[in-house]
Amino acid sequence: MALDVHALRAEFPSLAREELAYLDNASTTHKPRAVLDAVRDAYEHRCANVHRGVHTLSQAATEAYEGARDRVQRFIGAERREEVILTSGTTAALNLVAQSYGRMRLSPGDRVLVSEMEHHSNLVPWQLVAQATGARVDKLPVTDEGELDMDALDRALESGPAIVAVTHVSNSLGTINDVAEVARRAHAANAVVVVDGAQAVAHRPVDVQALGCDFYAFSAHKMYGPTGVGVLYGRMDLLEAMPPWQGGGDMILSVSFDGTTFNALPYKFEAGTPNIAGVIGLGAAVDWLDRVGLEAAATHEAALARAAEEALSTLPGLRIVGTARDKAPVVSFVLDDIHPHDVGTLLDGRGVAVRTGHHCTQPVMDRFDIAATTRVSFAVYNTAHEVERLVDGVKHVQETFA
């Protein structure tokens, strides 16, 4: 079933100003009314703290909050709801894994294999924990097309890394990695696989069991949900063995100065008052995506990305960075002698919002020997007309510098 993009667009109050072509969706997406209403409703009709209250409002808040967890569980195909840890974002989720699982698992000389295309959020936490434990971080290289080098993976696995950290979808190259295959090979070498799903969940159905990964992290704000919310999926047995990361309310069973015992999953990893309204908004975002249909969204977005790539490729001096076979709707490019920031500012002057810079993936920039790219990233509400405005805009930039 094809997607009615104009009807869908009307659901986004922030997109009412037609003069704005928002093509920076990999940074954060806009939010449909259903999500904004769910957040507001949480404050207006369920304003209370969760879990610890016996009064009606607190029960209502707890039910809505836990209901969102159930939706997320189904959304990513987790076997159990206890495997869904609610965090403040992808970054917090990945730091949780690094600090809790990593510190437990890593000893001096151990290796963490991190792909060269990781967002800093899936690299710096491993550098920090490596420094703390004496482990080392190895690089899993990327090919000229911007794909994972699978032969290099096999070689690297021979040295027996304890952990393999890899992104499902690259935010700067668009590459969709064959995470299931990475997990299969890594598991055969007894490594644990940590997948950064931040750029995947809004664009394709994700099933963590089919992927076979051990951990999977993502953010609500990149999938039409609120800011300040993320998810860490973890395999039950690993989560159970892990020590808590943060201490505080809700994550304990009993506390005294003589000793403290920790709560069961998922609460062991959810210290303090969570982002209650935000989590409820995430639940609404999942419902909304279910309604739109991820397959239909993917088809629509792929068409836009293809059109953009084709049109941009004809421009002189323009080079697409990231030419993997399987790509998410992300198009990164560089122009001869024109810096992406100048592209970004000039496009912005024409109402076309793109991201420019290293996209928190400096090793990718180094790999391709560039400082930055201009990145165009699509969401389900983008239109073919916006692609035209983008392409016209880039032509205008080239004229300015001609």
Add this chain to the structure above:
Amino acid sequence: MALDVHALRAEFPSLAREELAYLDNASTTHKPRAVLDAVRDAYEHRCANVHRGVHTLSQAATEAYEGARDRVQRFIGAERREEVILTSGTTAALNLVAQSYGRMRLSPGDRVLVSEMEHHSNLVPWQLVAQATGARVDKLPVTDEGELDMDALDRALESGPAIVAVTHVSNSLGTINDVAEVARRAHAANAVVVVDGAQAVAHRPVDVQALGCDFYAFSAHKMYGPTGVGVLYGRMDLLEAMPPWQGGGDMILSVSFDGTTFNALPYKFEAGTPNIAGVIGLGAAVDWLDRVGLEAAATHEAALARAAEEALSTLPGLRIVGTARDKAPVVSFVLDDIHPHDVGTLLDGRGVAVRTGHHCTQPVMDRFDIAATTRVSFAVYNTAHEVERLVDGVKHVQETFA
């Protein structure tokens, strides 16, 4: 200037149902329309990621986000905006101090002095870091009135603790601690002072420089702001010396597999996409509190708490727990032979929402040899009529168990 509680109440959409007497404000407060509108407006008119974007929306989001930081800086009297770290809540803020400052500072045998009245959020993080570093956690005892035992403080300081962790206001006893005096004595003994301000900021003007504390943590959701946002204030020189806690986007200056350099304050401690809309909501909450006036709020709330204490004290078999001279608007009590949870459920049946349990302060419960209390906590929108309903409700509970 006296406060017009009914006008003020009308600003809270969630309090429109008059049959609900919400007396669980120490858990989380309700939110005025100004805050809800600011959050919604952030999504509708400034929906973009912060800091890394050159396009207009991203600049607008960044300005609003950083503008909120400025408001918070002024609100707590911090000397510099770089001293205001935005977190996901008090719990995250305290874990940040424990994991970053604590791990750096503590060696085997070192001591952390933690008051017996701390919320688990200001105790468990110290237990976790003590376990990791070989330090130990000592208890700063509480008197029968529920005050800090200042003589015991002097004795404890003789053993040279590296860190003193103390709450500004106890969430279960209501005690307002003389944090300035604690800081004075602790500093004379070269200890660093970490203050949990979660229960203070909504009830009295706080000036971190006047208090003289080194760190100060609080949550937006307890001061009429959104969930999922908190603040860590830290003294500039300490924050500068501290290693980062979480790794990810925004907290770096440059990243490569060979090494990473970290960003300047406050960004070093703000990895990943923050709770942008939530932080903007916190800024609106500060503005709202400025408008209401914390002095007027304190006067109003104190009158309600006094009325509640006086009326409750006359009931047979009722004992107030926490009888400090200087108290926030929190009244905790126990009834002979009736468990607080039963009180909570029966009050809820009459539309009176209170919190029952250990309030994440089990050491306080142990100190007073009780399992739990019924806690009534007031906000600026509560009324004398709600106090009457509370007292009638408690009488009804007693009749049920007569």
Add this chain to the structure above:
Amino acid sequence: MSDPTELYKQAIVEHSKHPRNKGPLPEATAEATTINPLCGDKVTVRAVVEDGQLVTLRFEGRGCAIAMASASMMTELLEGESIEHALTSADRLEAVVAGEQDGPDDPDHPIARLRGVRAFPARRRCATLAWETLRQAVSPSD
């Protein structure tokens, strides 16, 4: 909000004030303790088990009226019964409290008396605590 006065009917209040089978059991052959994470309240259940029968059944602990009454009624109901029967009863109580089944018609049956707690999700655990603890005490590997 649901009206809790139904829940706090005479039986619950009465059992909580005068609990049956509350106290130590030094000769116990099976025992377990569980904490209610909501409040930190603890209940310990002890039994003398002979030939798969709960010959003697006692509980200790402090807690709310619902938890105490539930423990009291449970011991009254199950003392002298087989472990098998006890486990089935615990399953049934939990299903009734979760709202998954209606339970006994007899309004004076302990399980029926606890049925009202289903309207108060935050309190369900109070009603099931003793039964869970009993299950742990008599389950082989725990």
Add this chain to the structure above:
Amino acid sequence: MSDPTELYKQAIVEHSKHPRNKGPLPEATAEATTINPLCGDKVTVRAVVEDGQLVTLRFEGRGCAIAMASASMMTELLEGESIEHALTSADRLEAVVAGEQDGPDDPDHPIARLRGVRAFPARRRCATLAWETLRQAVSPSD
């Protein structure tokens, strides 16, 4: 959104395409490098300082048109000037870019040419980067 075509006037584009004083300076007596955290772009400024004068002034680095043009125009403006004058100029440029002062009337003055960046807060740092770096290079203790 403000219209950036004003900002990208001929001078900026021209300087960025044909930067003056760009290249190494092996005999430099002062030097500093700064990273623009927005993009990771780096600029290095080097000078031969004699008797408080910037006898020779060079820059290197890669970056956007604004950063490169700003560096180019800065070296053209300040080569041969005193350190004191250079520091005052850097202060002035920063104040103009921050919107705190209007700067030179002469539209062809480098500082006036960079004025337009104030409408683009995210780009202000690009304009000030070289000047900050120069300040670091010639400030005593850094």
